[in-house]
Amino acid sequence: SSCNSTKMETARMLFQFAIVLSGVVSSSAFTVSRTIRGSPVLGATASDAISTLEVSQATSINSIVSKIPDLQPKPDFTWTSGAVDIDGKSATLDARDAPGPANIAWFSAVCVDSKLSSLTIFNGPLTDCPHLVSRCAVVGDDQLQFTQDFRPRAYGAYEMKKPDGSYPGPDVLGRKSFEYSGARMGFDAFGNEDLVSFLSSTAASFEGAADHDPNPSELDLLTRGPLYTCKTMPLTESNVAAVVAAREKAVDFWLSWVLDDQNQHKPGAPVNTQYVYDSKYKQNAFGSLFDEYTQIFGSEEGKTLAMGESGPLDEGYVGGGS
Numbered sequence: 001s002s003c004n005s006t007k008m009e010t011a012r013m014l015f016q017f018a019i020v021l022s023g024v025v026s027s028s029a030f031t032v033s034r035t036i037r038g039s040p041v042l043g044a045t046a047s048d049a050i051s052t053l054e055v056s057q058a059t060s061i062n063s064i065v066s067k068i069p070d071l072q073p074k075p076d077f078t079w080t081s082g083a084v085d086i087d088g089k090s091a092t093l094d095a096r097d098a099p100g101p102a103n104i105a106w107f108s109a110v111c112v113d114s115k116l117s118s119l120t121i122f123n124g125p126l127t128d129c130p131h132l133v134s135r136c137a138v139v140g141d142d143q144l145q146f147t148q149d150f151r152p153r154a155y156g157a158y159e160m161k162k163p164d165g166s167y168p169g170p171d172v173l174g175r176k177s178f179e180y181s182g183a184r185m186g187f188d189a190f191g192n193e194d195l196v197s198f199l200s201s202t203a204a205s206f207e208g209a210a211d212h213d214p215n216p217s218e219l220d221l222l223t224r225g226p227l228y229t230c231k232t233m234p235l236t237e238s239n240v241a242a243v244v245a246a247r248e249k250a251v252d253f254w255l256s257w258v259l260d261d262q263n264q265h266k267p268g269a270p271v272n273t274q275y276v277y278d279s280k281y282k283q284n285a286f287g288s289l290f291d292e293y294t295q296i297f298g299s300e301e302g303k304t305l306a307m308g309e310s311g312p313l314d315e316g317y318v319g320g321g322s
Contacts, residue, residue, distance in 0.1 A: 044237045046114040046138040053117035053136055056244045060251040070102035086301050089113040093308050103127055106311040125274035126265035128153045129257040130190050134247045137296055142235045146243050149228045154183035159221035191227050205242040209233035219288040286310040
């Protein structure tokens with residue numbers, strides 16, 4: 001009938017229209033997809049980024065405390081919300097230590113709203129496990145600056161490393177070259193293939209990242225480890241997620257070392273010598289951090305933040321029995 005014929009013709013036209021519309025939508029989606037994949041798309045605010053990093057850092061702290069229950073707060077050095085402002089933003093500082101067998105000389109977790117999330121852990125002299133530094137700052141309006149380092153417990157003359165990867169020998173440094181070489185070998189037990197692989201995959205996970213190391217000072221070079229990392233990258237959701245993953249894994253590495261009995265104090269180990277070195281190291285690390293924070297927050301507030309994060313520099317600390 002003519003009615004049925006009309007219905008069939010209408011259905012055919014609608015079907016053809018649907019095909020055309022589907023093609024248009026697919027083409028638009030493909031164009032959008034190419035745009036997104038072609039360059040990082042800003043999809044996170046500074047506030048969101050630091051909030052995300054802080055939630056992750058709180059989880060890491062809880063994990064550490066659950067495994068090292070002796071890690072107790074130090075109220076005299078703690079900043080509660082609203083007590084300190086940095087760059088017009090509220091700053092908090094979770095300060096702790098664990099004298100005795102747990103042997104954590106200083107632990108600080110810092111947050112500056114919309115600007116910074118930072119974790120610093122200095123081990124005590126009863127272990128040779130590396131210190132941990134892990135922080136991420138928002139610089140400018142749309143950049144992340146991510147710094148992470150596993151810091152050796154003895155001076156290995158890393159700042160003297162030659163372009164070919166070698167170090168000065170006895171012909172330049174005399175017998176000291178053997179001392180420095182031994183220190184580097186001690187760190188290599190931690191900076192092994194697993195750690196190097198982690199750092200390599202971490203660097204590859206960032207979008208649009210670039211190395212950041214403008215004019216390193218003498219204190220920078222003296223306090224950094226051989227696996228020091230500092231990257232700047234666009235403030236994107238994917239980069240924030242990658243930084244979160246990197247920081248959480250770094251804590252896992254550190255925890256695995258400090259909980260391993262093989263890395264604990266051995267009878268006859270030079271505890272006092274290690275303490276003297278650690279004390280000087282902390283002073284140098286403060287100077288380096290002060291310079292870094294001055295670049296981000298200005299001299300006055302950079303100093304306040306660096307002092308809080310670095311902890312007491314003249315406090316006697318030997319830990320448990322020596």
